[in-house]
Amino acid sequence: MLSAAAQNPRPLLQRGGRKFNLQKCRRSRHFYHSVQAVSSFYPQSETLSSPSSSSEILTIRKSLLSRERKAVEIAQNYLNRLRSTEPQIRSFLHISQNVMSEAEQIDRKIERNEELGPLAGVLIGVKDNICTVDMPSTGGSRILENYRPTFDATAVRKLRECGAIIVGKTNMDEFGMGSTTENSGFQVTANPWNAERVPGGSSGGSAAAVSARQCVASLGSDTGGSVRQPAAFCGVVGMKPTYGRVSRYGLMAYASSLDVIGCFGSSVADAAILLEAIAGHDRFDATSSKREVPEFTSQLEAAEFLDSKPLKGLRVGVISETLGDGVDSGIVSSIQAAASHLEELGCTVKEVNMPSFSLGLPAYYILASCESSSNLSRYDGIRYGNQIAAEELTSLYGACRANGFGSEVKMRILMGTYALSAGYYDAYYKRAQQVRTLVQKNLKATLTENDVLISPAAPSPAYRMGEKKNDPLAMYAGDIMTVNVNLAGIPALVVPCGFSEVGPSGLPIGLQIIGAAFDEAKLFKVGHIFERTLQRCRFVPPLVDKDV
Amino acid sequence: MIMASICSRVVFSRSLLLCPSAFLTRRNGALFCTMQSSGTQTVTKGEMSKTPMEALPRKQTKVHEGMLKDYEAVIGIETHVQLSTLTKAFCSCPYMYGSQPNSTICPVCMGLPGALPVLNSKVIEFAVKVGLALNCELSLNSKFDRKQYFYPDLPKGYQISQFDIPIARNGFVDLDLPIEFGGGHRRFGITRVHMEEDAGKLLHSENGTGSQERTFFYKLSPGLGSNMKCFAMVTEFAVASFQYFDSIVDFNRAGVPLLEIVSEPDIRSGLEAAEYAAEIQRLVRYLGVSNGNMQEGSLRCDVNVSVRPIGQLEFGTKVEIKNMNSFSAMHRAIDFEISRQAVLHNEGQVDEIVQETRLWDEGAQRTITMRTKEGLADYRYFPEPDLPEVSLTREYVDKISASLPELPEMKRRRYEKMGLSMQDVLFLANDVNVCNFFDAAVEKGADVKMAANWIMGDIAAYLKNERFCINEIKLTPEELAELISSIKNGIISGKIGKEILLELVAKGGTVKAIIEEKDLITDPVEIEKMVEEVIAENPKQLEQYREGKTRLQGFFAGQVMKASKGKANPVLLNKILLEKLNANS
């Protein structure tokens, strides 16, 4: 067994003690469609008592297909946990009324032996900036309080087509602007590992919900790290796909050229299953890629199959700039340990330099602010959202936007408006675009010499609540690990790799694995093997551990 | 912004008028040969008398003629052409002028959160056509940009447009001025052509409270699709909660594709400006990319006018004029504005010419200040990140180029070579449907000049009376050719020809069948009999004729025709008559 015995979080990787179950099992390209394949894939898995890194989605599928459990039981189990933990975590802005009835429908399908979608009975949380037709979608903003979209986002529609149950809408920094979820217009979400800590942001609700097992998996969005940083803070897996891999249709735009919908799961396999479900070209998003979506999950090998050097020959570059000044020593040692772990798995690990690394952050904040100042213009109170009575048009706009937007959003609109103004465009926007091209070239070149790059997902573990609230620059600096990936439009996976300290006060640390454009499959493979061979780390927060 | 209030004016003054035809009649009196095509076609007779088309500009220019010769006007025109694509520029909504407000809208053109634009490839095709037709250089790699400003008719808070890399630039357009104004050929430069989307329209509610307090919202029509139902719930709540309102936003037009065509400041008079706009209208109609209808707002012109003393190199202060709903209004508005500015120059009050936007007041026949600019608006353009760059291949452009129809200028030059007068050339080439009709008739063997005369005469008169377009009539070009050759060959008289034409136009059929139906006498024996009878009945006249009064032949011919009730073949009649009259001398 891998790490099922570990009850407490452990700070360090245990090296060399891997045992592989060499029991032969059938490989199937569509392994998750077949009960036999599932059971041989995870022969040891017992519902909800399996190691934190096993696929919860596959476990659910197996138990439904074998009729071990009913969808309503599974749904009830999650809803119960959601209700008991929500008063502390507050990760949801809205909870669906239809969870149980949708679960009943799945049970009826099973009774009638109808075909089940790959996500049948899987409870999924959806970030509140992703439109859902049956629930309000506010983007975490008061300006859209009670706003109910007329359409499902493409990603949501695809999840539903796969049988998923959308459990609710998760809290976030208003329109994605923030790194702690404290900028939500509605509530503050707590980190399930420590209620005095933030879950990260802006997809903090989605990360916290998966971490606290309030739902099986969730969707977030990543403009500058908004999936990866909260994944790291909450000890879950977070996938930021290649720009254009997932349709943005129905995602409330923050910075259109950087935004991408991403996935959270408690295992790499779950994130992969989710991405496979939502990825692909969409005729409603002109920037979505026509590139074929590989079967990510079929390329993940059972841990039992692994030979002693499953990643033999894989070239891993450690970005040296990400382990320098300003990065917590606990983070640095965790990433170094992860690097050694990868080396033991057969990788050739070396340090790489990325001279443009530090340029990315200011360029990102200029570009994201510019685009957001434009994208948020539509929130004018004319066609939807709250309208404030006013004497004339200009004051109507003023009143609606002054009342509806929070201070961080206003600040970024101001910054973006300023940077795009006549006379400043060249100095800011244009220059930032040049830096972006530089970062793109730099990362592309580095990724031809290396199969993947690794770095921390954040320079520190989860911040204390309020810690960065009055220091926006410090808050922005926290995004330094993630923004370059968005500027380059490439994919990155965050996998929990350790803890900040030994004992119950330890906070999770995330390893960011960066790949070339559309090379998500490689990231999943590396992440999966890393996760399955990671010893003595159990990324289930104490809050729910007894229950899970 | 300004556009919106103008449009609402347009809507209220014109919304009840139908626009059935693209072709109007021939010159009504004197002015504006080309202006008829859209200027007056939709105006009912009653209204026509209310808005005198003639007189004013002439009178006005006369007043200042002496003074005006010391000054030169510099005019540039921005023309917005609404493209007649089946769907809007970035979504799949249709657009039909005059639809119930907010009946053709969707999340994309309403700018709902999360909705994204996807470019309709027809927009590119039409833009390339217009770019080529205007002799422009095309940008094989262009892009869309966002033009940002707030207004209730602009759903996203920005307009998707093109800024620094328009799809086409550096072109020109050739045109011929009407003979009535002295004629002449002109070439005006085209600075650029770019693609953009239209905004919605503000409708000012007539049962408004009259309060200064304004709240903007849109009203949903009951026929909306189910996916708009939830939306309706939200907004009905909003509507119900408002106490004061006097404006409704109609988003049907939001997202409709436009081409903005910017001219060089090469234009020097109201006439040239009106003719330039008319040529743009002809061009887009020839290309089939727009109906070019000014009343519906499918063709809108914003005109920049400045005046400078002749010989001065730098431009005078530029004034923008809006709200001209016809070419004739453009002509008059610009000439008025030129006079106004020239007078101020002349009287040493150049400072009174300020950079501003002026509206053409059709009732008062003058321009009035709409707003003075407090500096330049900053639209904060930046590249539209939701749309990929627009890349055209050489092959694509060449294919479109090869498929272009014969354009107005080429038509005019060809007609000229066919021997038609400039007056005829301008009339025929004004309307692509008329051209097609004329060309088809000529191809079927019709005499060029006669075909032109019939089309410009009786056919045009009929079209005017019935308010039809030439392709709505029952007469085919083949039958026109047949009619012309029947007259030419003496089978029928011109008078009978006219009768037959009117029948063909209204009821259709063939020339041959109508001749038969009319029982026309083409039998020489029968005609001979009638000739002999008439000669016998008029011995006195016969005598006079034979004494040398040969013009009495006409008298005899008339009598025979009268006897045949107009049905005798005139050529045969005259031939036989001459033989008989001269028989014994």
Ligand SMILES: [Zn+2]
């Ligand atoms: Zn639409």
